[in-house]
Amino acid sequence: MxxxxxxxxxxxxxxxxxxxxxxxxxxxxxxxxxxxxxxxxxxxxxxxxxxxxxxxxxxxxxxxxxxxxxxxxxxxxxxxxxxxxxxxxxxxxxxxxxxxxxxxxxxxxxxxxxxxxxxxxxxxxxxxxxxxxxxxxxxxxxxxxxxxxxxxxxxxxxxxxxxxxxxxxxxxxxxxxxxxxxxxxxxxxxxxxxxxxxxxxxxxxxxxxxxxxxxxxxxxxxxxxxxxxxxxxxxxxxxxxxxxxxxxxxxxxxxxxxxxxxxxxxxxxxxxxxxxxxxxxxxxxxxxxxxxxxxxxxxxxxxxxxxxxxxQGIDLDLKPGLMAYVVPVSDEFRDEAVGVLGRMRDSFPADIDMTGRGIGDQLSYVDSVGARFAVIIGEREVENGTLSLKDMESGEQVELDVDEAIDKIRREYEVLLN
Amino acid sequence: MxxxxxxxxxxxxxxxxxxxxxxxxxxxxxxxxxxxxxxxxxxxxxxxxxxxxxxxxxxxxxxxxxxxxxxxxxxxxxxxxxxxxxxxxxxxxxxxxxxxxxxxxxxxxxxxxxxxxxxxxxxxxxxxxxxxxxxxxxxxxxxxxxxxxxxxxxxxxxxxxxxxxxxxxxxxxxxxxxxxxxxxxxxxxxxxxxxxxxxxxxxxxxxxxxxxxxxxxxxxxxxxxxxxxxxxxxxxxxxxxxxxxxxxxxxxxxxxxxxxxxxxxxxxxxxxxxxxxxxxxxxxxxxxxxxxxxxxxxxxxxxxxxxxxxxQGIDLDLKPGLMAYVVPVSDEFRDEAVGVLGRMRDSFPADIDMTGRGIGDQLSYVDSVGARFAVIIGEREVENGTLSLKDMESGEQVELDVDEAIDKIRREYEVLLN
The missing domain is CATH 3.30.930.10 (Bira Bifunctional Protein; Domain 2)
Known part of the structure; x- marks a missing residue:
């Protein structure tokens, strides 16, 4: 479409x-x-x-x-x-x-x-x-x-x-x-x-x-x-x-x-x-x-x-797909995960698991749908006020402040848009 | 709509x-x-x-x-x-x-x-x-x-x-x-x-x-x-x-x-x-x-x-309407007028007369359709490489370089968009 x-x-x-x-x-x-x-x-x-x-x-x-x-x-x-x-x-x-x-x-x-x-x-x-x-x-x-x-x-x-x-x-x-x-x-x-x-x-x-x-x-x-x-x-x-x-x-x-x-x-x-x-x-x-x-x-x-x-093989600058997939390490971090997800969805396409899959299966899913980043939230991240961002292209993972992490994905989204 | x-x-x-x-x-x-x-x-x-x-x-x-x-x-x-x-x-x-x-x-x-x-x-x-x-x-x-x-x-x-x-x-x-x-x-x-x-x-x-x-x-x-x-x-x-x-x-x-x-x-x-x-x-x-x-x-x-x-009386930030209406002083400035019009239409809504009306009738029409600026092109403007911009709200008219004039309208359009 x-x-x-x-x-x-x-x-x-x-x-x-x-x-x-x-x-x-x-x-x-x-x-x-x-x-x-x-x-x-x-x-x-x-x-x-x-x-x-x-x-x-x-x-x-x-x-x-x-x-x-x-x-x-x-x-x-x-x-x-x-x-x-x-x-x-x-x-x-x-x-x-x-x-x-x-x-x-x-x-x-x-x-x-x-x-x-x-x-x-x-x-x-x-x-x-x-x-x-x-x-x-x-x-x-x-x-x-x-x-x-x-x-x-x-x-x-x-x-x-x-x-x-x-x-x-x-x-x-x-x-x-x-x-x-x-x-x-x-x-x-x-x-x-x-x-x-x-x-x-x-x-x-x-x-x-x-x-x-x-x-x-x-x-x-x-x-x-x-x-x-x-x-x-x-x-x-x-x-x-x-x-x-x-x-x-x-x-x-x-x-x-x-x-x-x-x-x-x-x-x-x-x-x-x-x-x-x-x-x-x-x-x-x-x-x-x-x-x-x-x-x-x-x-x-x-x-x-x-x-x-x-x-004619014209590439019509398709809109970027899913930029982030939020992965809470366990269900106890659900509130934080959904909170972060909500902030992301104000600015770019983001999603979260709806099936109750384990974290390994979630990461395979992120890969299969081609999301740009996996955003991991566990005990350490909640304590530090951070998010772990896994770049699904390079495989690199970094821990960033919540605001900084969201900004980074937003900037990348804007680049892809133009 | x-x-x-x-x-x-x-x-x-x-x-x-x-x-x-x-x-x-x-x-x-x-x-x-x-x-x-x-x-x-x-x-x-x-x-x-x-x-x-x-x-x-x-x-x-x-x-x-x-x-x-x-x-x-x-x-x-x-x-x-x-x-x-x-x-x-x-x-x-x-x-x-x-x-x-x-x-x-x-x-x-x-x-x-x-x-x-x-x-x-x-x-x-x-x-x-x-x-x-x-x-x-x-x-x-x-x-x-x-x-x-x-x-x-x-x-x-x-x-x-x-x-x-x-x-x-x-x-x-x-x-x-x-x-x-x-x-x-x-x-x-x-x-x-x-x-x-x-x-x-x-x-x-x-x-x-x-x-x-x-x-x-x-x-x-x-x-x-x-x-x-x-x-x-x-x-x-x-x-x-x-x-x-x-x-x-x-x-x-x-x-x-x-x-x-x-x-x-x-x-x-x-x-x-x-x-x-x-x-x-x-x-x-x-x-x-x-x-x-x-x-x-x-x-x-x-x-x-x-x-x-x-x-509920909600104002949904409607898109700005016509920003500019190009008025050639006579038909001999048509090519310049349509050229300017084309550049404007790359960035914002703009129009030109299609009826062959006189300049006075065109200006009344600009007023009736609520276009933001009348853009007048005559002999002086073509010689000087300028446009005369008539602000239809304030009634003020200024002569600006073509690029400057288009930029001014584009900036105003962007303000109205946000």
Whole structure:
């Protein structure tokens, strides 16, 4: 659990230092909340059930819908931008496999309101800053849905057809995309252009100029260009957050209809099929939010981030374990032993025998649990006001004043902490 | 959320300093796990549902059964005592009311193995130490189920009858207890004795002597005495953990059949009908644990502890909020502003405008969100390598070197933290 807690702590501190506040929403909600956001298809992947009043409930498959509902019901009057973060478990009904679990944790943010360029840049910068602070190597891909959506719009591909196509682009199956475009009888230029655009992937802002050129060459610059301009401004802002590499990728589609503007995904090299640890972007869900506010957010697949840390062999400065194990030589020194133990437990992890084992067995136990010091209390120690400290690494034993002994262990604990 | 996180943090640190390690179990389990532990009656209070393979599942109503299952399946080979803690949400299907929610959090421990006197004393001491460290006033009541169970056993009241009676004693309805005892046709001495015992409540170890006298006067000292001896040793151990008041209360019955030995409950004065914030004791669930190991544990009703803190007006040293809000005088100083912001966010909470507001509106916003300093960056500051710091409390403004300015805010943040 230690690695998980350290990752959680790093994420929380990051968000709080960036001005976000935590929200917590219920584990189950009305099923409708999730179908409203993600469509009826999601029901197959949801743990849905009826309560004793026959209401249809569901274990949350993700958190954004709940945060948007909460915003619509409780937070609409707050000043904008409203910067929220959450750390919560989610549920998905499917065959568990590596990197995909039936119960999994998401850590994410939602920034409601604000300028879309600035909030998108900050959202991407925050996600990257969190992963960098954990020491992870990762690839961030950034795109803008307005480009392809603008092109489709101008050819009359709108509403459900457009969303369906974006979802096929998200899955990345070329034959399916091609078939679907043919069925819609778009012009052959439009079809070619879509494939050129979603194939545009490369480092830095040059890709934006390439895309711009492609749009122009097909005569679609007026309809797709606004998205590119916004993307370019966002990348400019993003660069002011520090030097990090990113890939512009116009093939990112995010698969859900309420995404509209800048979107991004983060991958961990070498994690296999489940290598995406983060996804996010700008979206609007007026049915839930009670207004057409935009929100920009991301969600980390928390369990995958933890796997990535293990995969990349990163040592997350684990907290020191048991620093002291107090060993009273016999039961008559129990009061003194427990008194010393209590003082130690104010400052560092310490323990005492709970079984009634003999002193030899206790010392073997101290060794087996890897405690740093055995603290022996017998007649001499009680008379002298001392403790005998046995260093379990070096095997050396010294007798020290009680205060001095506790101080020595505390100092060592503080060194191990940092 | 801040108070909740501070309480969680205090509980976690306490448990870790006392040598406990965290476990996390799934949110839903097979329904059978909970009926096995708590009886079929619990089904009425459970969110139970069938998955698509018609398996009966349930949202956990408590955590102990899950920890015991996990122990039985995964942890049996570990050295004992095994000291575990958890912080998890639970679900109860009932009308929500003050202090009783459909989704609620429990923080608890389980110590598996060890001597029952020592582990019971440490478990009670830990629960009390956590509440004391939060600054709460509370009453701890300690009893031992072996006394009344021993008396009943000797009169042939065993198995389901005995458990049913303990559950009535737990509810505390005198007429029901009396009717049930009459139905079992126990001797009138036994009935009188049971009522005398469960009425014995008072400070300190004297109550144990009184109970001993009562048992003797009815001639039941051989059957009920062992429990009293164990209780007295436990209280002796408990006292070595420090001076705190406790009430001995032989009327505590905990209501569930697997509790056998020392038990305890903690109440918060003035919290009304839902004033119990903690319950625990020693128990054994061989069907789940795969052995007849004893375990001693407690669970805090986490939400009630938080309510108690609010009720008693305790100020939990909340974390400082936003320390700095960076205000670039115009967009051309954005790179410098974001650069300074990034350095600040390494050390304390800081933010920047995301809306494109004018400088006057930004300063009003800084005021409204209660940020400690406005950090103004304009042409002069960029030329001089300085920042203008406006103290939002005093209204004073000073121009400082960038490093000096960041240091000043960091120092103030550290003061507020402690």
């Amino acid at each position: 230690d690695v998980r807690r350290n990752v959680e702590e790093a994420m929380r501190t990051h968000c709080e230092f960036w001005g976000f506040e935590e929200v917590e929403t219920p584990t189950f909600e009305h099923l409708e909340l999730f179908t409203l956001k993600s469509g009826e298809e999601i029901v197959d992947e949801i743990y849905a059930f009826k309560d004793k009043s026959e209401r249809e409930l569901a274990l949350r498959p993700e958190i954004t819908a709940s945060v948007m509902r909460f915003f619509g019901e409780e937070l609409r009057a707050r000043s904008k931008p409203l910067k929220l973060y959450y750390f919560s478990n989610c549920f998905r009904y499917e065959q568990p496999q590596k990197g995909r679990y039936r119960e999994f944790w998401q850590f994410g943010t939602e920034t409601i309101g604000g300028d879309s360029v600035k909030t998108s840049a900050e959202t991407i910068a925050l996600a990257c800053s969190i992963l960098s602070s954990l020491g992870l190597e990762f690839d961030v891909h950034i795109g803008h849905l307005g480009v392809v959506r603008g092109v489709l719009e101008s050819e009359g591909v709108v509403g459900g057809d457009q969303d369906r196509l974006m979802s096929l682009i998200d899955k990345g199956d070329v034959d399916e995309i091609s078939g679907f475009l043919d069925g819609l009888s778009v012009s052959s230029e439009c079809k070619e252009l879509v494939f050129e655009l979603i194939g545009l992937v490369g480092d830095g802002r040059e890709v934006v100029s390439q895309a711009s050129g492609v749009l122009e060459s097909y005569g679609f610059d007026e309809v797709g260009g606004a998205g590119l301009v916004e993307l370019e401004s966002t990348l400019g802002y993003l660069e002011s957050y520090g030097n990090f590499d990113y890939t512009v990728d116009l093939g990112i589609a995010r698969g859900l209809e309420y995404y509209t503007g800048t979107v991004f995904e983060i991958y961990i090299p070498g994690l296999g099929a489940q290598n995406q640890v983060c996804g996010g972007g700008e979206y609007s869900i007026p049915q839930l939010m009670g207004s057409d506010q935009f929100s920009t957010g991301f969600a980390f697949g928390f369990d995958r981030v933890v796997e990535a840390i293990e995969h | 801040d108070v909740r996180r501070n309480v969680e943090e205090a509980m976690r640190t306490h448990c870790e300093f006392w040598g406990f390690e965290e476990v996390e179990t799934p949110t839903f389990e097979h329904l059978e796990l909970f009926t096995l532990k708590s009886g079929e009656e619990i089904v009425d209070e459970i969110y139970a549902f069938k998955d698509k393979s018609e398996r009966e599942l349930a949202l956990r109503p408590e955590i102990t059964a899950s920890v015991m299952r996990f122990f039985g399946e995964e942890l049996r080979a570990r050295s004992k005592p095994l000291k575990l803690y958890y912080f998890s949400n639970c679900f109860r299907y009932e009308q929500p009311q003050k202090g009783r929610y459909r989704e609620f959090w429990q923080f608890g421990t389980e110590t598996i193995g060890g001597d029952s006197v020592k582990t019971s004393a440490e478990t009670i001491a830990l629960a009390c130490s956590i509440l004391s460290s939060l600054g709460l006033e509370f009453d701890v009541h300690i009893g031992h189920l072996g006394v009344v169970r021993g008396v009943l056993e000797s009169e042939g009241v065993v198995g389901g009858d005995q458990d049913r009676l303990m559950s009535l004693i737990d509810k505390g309805d005198v007429d029901e207890i009396s009717g049930f005892l009459d139905g079992l046709s126990v001797s009138s001495e036994c009935k009188e004795l049971v009522f005398e015992l469960i009425g014995l409540v008072g400070d300190g170890r004297e109550v144990v002597s009184q109970a001993s006298g009562v048992l003797e006067s009815y001639g039941f000292d051989e059957v009920g005495g062992a429990g009293l001896v164990e209780l007295e040793s436990t209280l002796g151990y408990l006292e070595s953990y420090g001076n705190f008041d406790y009430t001995v209360d032989l009327g505590i019955a905990r209501g569930l059949e697997y509790y056998t030995g020392t038990v305890f409950e903690i109440y918060i004065p003035g919290l009304g009908a839902q004033n119990q914030v903690c319950g625990g004791g020693e128990y054994s669930i061989p069907q789940l644990m795969g052995s007849d190991q004893f375990s001693t544990g407690f669970a805090f009703g986490f939400d009630r502890v938080v309510e108690a803190i609010e009720h």
